[in-house]
Amino acid sequence: TRRGYPEAIFCQGKTVDQVARIATVLVGQPQVALFTRVREEQVTALLEVLPDAAYDAEARLVAWPPVPPEPTGGPVLVLAAGTSDLPVAREALLTTRYLGRQADLVVDVGVAGLHRILAQVPRLRTAKAIVVAAGMDGALPSVVAGLVAAPVIAVPTSVGYGAAFEGLAALLTMLNACAPGVAVVNIDNGYGAGHLAAQIAAP
Amino acid sequence: TRRGYPEAIFCQGKTVDQVARIATVLVGQPQVALFTRVREEQVTALLEVLPDAAYDAEARLVAWPPVPPEPTGGPVLVLAAGTSDLPVAREALLTTRYLGRQADLVVDVGVAGLHRILAQVPRLRTAKAIVVAAGMDGALPSVVAGLVAAPVIAVPTSVGYGAAFEGLAALLTMLNACAPGVAVVNIDNGYGAGHLAAQIAAP
Amino acid sequence: TRRGYPEAIFCQGKTVDQVARIATVLVGQPQVALFTRVREEQVTALLEVLPDAAYDAEARLVAWPPVPPEPTGGPVLVLAAGTSDLPVAREALLTTRYLGRQADLVVDVGVAGLHRILAQVPRLRTAKAIVVAAGMDGALPSVVAGLVAAPVIAVPTSVGYGAAFEGLAALLTMLNACAPGVAVVNIDNGYGAGHLAAQIAAP
Amino acid sequence: TRRGYPEAIFCQGKTVDQVARIATVLVGQPQVALFTRVREEQVTALLEVLPDAAYDAEARLVAWPPVPPEPTGGPVLVLAAGTSDLPVAREALLTTRYLGRQADLVVDVGVAGLHRILAQVPRLRTAKAIVVAAGMDGALPSVVAGLVAAPVIAVPTSVGYGAAFEGLAALLTMLNACAPGVAVVNIDNGYGAGHLAAQIAAP
Amino acid sequence: TRRGYPEAIFCQGKTVDQVARIATVLVGQPQVALFTRVREEQVTALLEVLPDAAYDAEARLVAWPPVPPEPTGGPVLVLAAGTSDLPVAREALLTTRYLGRQADLVVDVGVAGLHRILAQVPRLRTAKAIVVAAGMDGALPSVVAGLVAAPVIAVPTSVGYGAAFEGLAALLTMLNACAPGVAVVNIDNGYGAGHLAAQIAAP
Amino acid sequence: TRRGYPEAIFCQGKTVDQVARIATVLVGQPQVALFTRVREEQVTALLEVLPDAAYDAEARLVAWPPVPPEPTGGPVLVLAAGTSDLPVAREALLTTRYLGRQADLVVDVGVAGLHRILAQVPRLRTAKAIVVAAGMDGALPSVVAGLVAAPVIAVPTSVGYGAAFEGLAALLTMLNACAPGVAVVNIDNGYGAGHLAAQIAAP
Amino acid sequence: TRRGYPEAIFCQGKTVDQVARIATVLVGQPQVALFTRVREEQVTALLEVLPDAAYDAEARLVAWPPVPPEPTGGPVLVLAAGTSDLPVAREALLTTRYLGRQADLVVDVGVAGLHRILAQVPRLRTAKAIVVAAGMDGALPSVVAGLVAAPVIAVPTSVGYGAAFEGLAALLTMLNACAPGVAVVNIDNGYGAGHLAAQIAAP
């Protein structure tokens, strides 16, 4: 564990072999580890070395050991503006849980239908930290930050096309949120968002 | 008049002389003309040639003749997300009026305080076209378009700093609005927004 | 229906399962729905749930129910600068029709051969709203807006290569149209353009 | 107060008059308010209306009432990579204090001389939230986040020239921080960074 | 003379002294020289050294000797889309003349009013090379290239605002011209455009 | 033929069917036509309709009729800075020939080995127009333009990686050529470069 | 050999045939040559012509003759911030060796765990030139340059996602390194970095 938090292995640029070798070190160890952005063939190799590891295909995450620790600290809420933002939102959700917080997911609360997010206000106000994943216009974090006192962690997603520029539009929107209290992480960085949420909601 | 609409003279790149010469042609004519993005010294020259022309310093607009025509067609509403968006919003407002529509202005209804825009919903629903000027995150048009059936004309403003990139962030947000019905014009283009509103709300 | 207009389901970032589940809700319902940017495998799943749905391969659109409503409001014209702009133009055309307007398509009227667009002027002047899809230089909307009094909805397409930058060049051209009356939507956003046209030409 | 936090007035795009009018409302009120990015002539007008207001020239901040509240919650640390980052760092520092946290400033701990930041490690580990202001390469947040368990709020500054692109280089560095736990705000947004720190370190 | 063409001195980044020293070398010489992008104080210094030199304030050009050579080769036509493009168009016009071609200027023939450029078609077809200066959407070269057989030299100008991005929008439009036969030069580079025209129309 | 030059059909965004239908019109016609950026399956369809058409795989060009016209006008020279620039250079070469000029190709004369281009100087000086295709730094046109009096048509290629940004680096280099006489076309636009060369070298 | 250094053949844009033909010239020659960025099918062809050539799959490099020369000059150190930077780091390492220097590789010394790079300081100080390959935030060169007196050659890698923008973020970080002594090369240009290191450490 690094500074009290589990280690994460960024699998995107790694070969199957490199990932498997890292997994081998964990066998029979109590140490928590998250493998992020895993490809199918890496998962196969990982599950050979660590057959009990938990794999979430949507979040592209392998976790070891498979069961998250007993939650401590405050509750975290993860919002996905649309269905297409789910992979990123789920990566945040699971990361937060494996880092030891209680966390829930709310989907399809984009600003095009305000009643959906307004209906969640009481629940939003119970959270110690809120992760908001949104693509296209990325407008949801501005709206949420205006409704709660807790910090909002905004994750731009690459959902969209054309002038969405692979998430750049949403990223800029979030950096310019007209409500204070918005912390931005990299495009599609559900892992980073979940990590920050776990730190902010730490006991 | 071009295709039934008054001519506009874009004064930004013109010398005082060039602008004055254009004004001279209008003397004693019934023809409507708008001088947009006028500089102080151009105004002085214009008012020498056309002493009765109307000048709005905030909108940087000189109009001739000074009184807008009797309004026809549907009502137009112009929204400014914040006080700093007023110059652009006002340019849109006056343009719409000089093109013959009834138009009103609503200020300070940004998405950081949703109750402000929600309080305007009945009024929003009476308009045939809505202009929304917003800078920074540019999130207001997405929200407004989700609340009304009329077209929303979104004008990104250069209000903001850093990653607002002189209005680029707001422009991209608006182009990616997650609600349909958002028509985008150039950054700070209050004139173009007002023109479009007048065309859409034409009788 | 949202604010009087049919709902659209943006299928790009969704799994086959997610799309099929949404379709299931529509079975035996009178509610109009458009599935945009559908992939082949999504279409198969959709047609299993809704065998009578209309599918347009070029526009990548599935519509339910298959027959557009009886048209009301003013006529809409959709222009495609070149043959390669057809998929986007057709998405706009069909969206407009399913939203209840009469709409026609004119192809291959790019500015490199001015006589082609000049030959259409009388027809252009009958429309209440004109959609123009153009890639590469994106110059057609400027020219069309100078010829008519109705609003022009400009859709930049990603047609081209090199410094076309996937439609960015055409997008910027359209935002800077030297004729007023040009409303811009996202690159390749035929759906959004058609929606706006239907709103503007509403009775 | 908005959601428990003082209101801030963004003075950059406002006229002297607009700012003075807002100040007038505060006279004889207990309500806390921060005027950010004030220009010299705005300060003069503000101090006429609120003679006891606190003005910090380096942070370009006017605060009312002048004395910050008694601090609650955890301690906050603000780091400035170099002397040139001081205006932004100080804006963060004062914002945090006026929002009710205890906050300290550490200057000139850039990564070009690692011993300087290494000497601060024990102190860094006492903070509940750390703000890091850095321009040019913006590398300091990555290093700090690797040394502590608390969240790091990274503020890119526009310090530098050429390929620093007015803070863009530092912004990208921070969004790509190779250590987790880095929350990014807009370029030169000391106010937003301080606000987030106060929220995170809230009791 | 370089390869048969006069030398040009790019004065933008030079001190008054450096420019004056270059002029001194020309005294009493038959050698043709153009000083481009001259500032007022450089002109004063130049005219002290070369009192008979020709100075054109709009084109920011000083020429020595003051009278262009007797024209040879084919005629060149320079078009300015709008009045604001005149400085760049005039720099091209004078450069072409000082390089030995016959050249004429046509102003205000932008595509928003097609009849203006259509009225010039017979004249356009007499030219051996056509320079087109246009800002904002930069659409004019596409249209002109579709009307003539001679090469079109397109000069984007920095006229416009917002998403014109200082001439970038016009530059991209021109690089993507949907008609072949468009040669592009740098933004505001009237000198380069005129030089190319003179080369193309050389005897 | 358009304005005296053969028509070109841009095949990139077209279906096999659309291309075949265009070819059918040409059967038994004397009209010259170039099919540019053809894909393998389009070629098969084209050769079924026009079995005698000429196909150049490297240039991705199909020409009909297969034999270029007897050359008129001045000679054209096409330079490729490196072997990887050959597809673009060849597209230019063949276009020039099918438009009726005599044209030759010189390969591998990049500026990293100056002696190679210096050895070609006498030959360079015989051309009426020179096309230069170069990727990466795109420096070759600046050097060539300094050596000859004829116009240089610079085609940036997408050869390179990283900060070559798909040809953007070379494009910018060419637009900023420190020698006058450089005409720039779109990235990888060998067709446009060859067309311009044929126009410039026309009799 | 060019100016005393082996020739390199950039294989990315070349056909298998072109590469094989170049190899044929080397048969039975003492001349050193490096084939960089080779694709699998090019390797097969190369090894047919030069069966003894050395091939490193990770570095995508084929070297001829297979054994590097006896090293002269000072030692070079190549650092890879993370495992994913290995392909680039290895390309630099091998290039340096084939150009005649002694060179070693140190992996996984990113700034997120400072102790790793601090443990290498004595070793770092023995090098005459240090190559640092890093992606994402690209912060490592700034830190290393602050620890040594030798020049640091920084190679940004395309490792990362989202706002890493294919290596652009790391590139900008390195160009803005707050410590002097950082020489930057193109994204993923391990070959160029190794070449520079060999030149700097030449005897």
Next chain:
Amino acid sequence: TRRGYPEAIFCQGKTVDQVARIATVLVGQPQVALFTRVREEQVTALLEVLPDAAYDAEARLVAWPPVPPEPTGGPVLVLAAGTSDLPVAREALLTTRYLGRQADLVVDVGVAGLHRILAQVPRLRTAKAIVVAAGMDGALPSVVAGLVAAPVIAVPTSVGYGAAFEGLAALLTMLNACAPGVAVVNIDNGYGAGHLAAQIAAP
């Protein structure tokens, strides 16, 4: 001194007071210091504290003590492509000298007139390191690196306009130099270039 090299104080973002306070520490000290990018009013303050300090207005540099150390190591050559690149070239020249190397300056050797740089080849080959400052197309380093065996340090300058984008065009050119052996530093960073040259040419 940092790692054996003098300290540099980056004065751009500092107040006159901050700079003066730093100077005060140097009084009566043997320590070498360079104040870079000094503004006029900073110079006045510096010379009050250190009356004997050397000030170079063109390079915007103040050095203390005023006389460079006795040179050691190999000779360094600084090239300026044009006169406008002189300020940057001179900052490099002086930095190199104050860091203890012998250094010379060669001006006006841009690639538009190849004979100028070719005439310098013998001199170029005597240098242990060559700094090349160039703006606009930034093509000179590619050419120089092809002529010598020593490393070339390329400094893009912000000389130019339009698509030079304040030095970005030259920066990209240099990063993509088609000759190996080019080390790039930030736009206008003469200080960094001179520092690298001094390190490379160290004894």
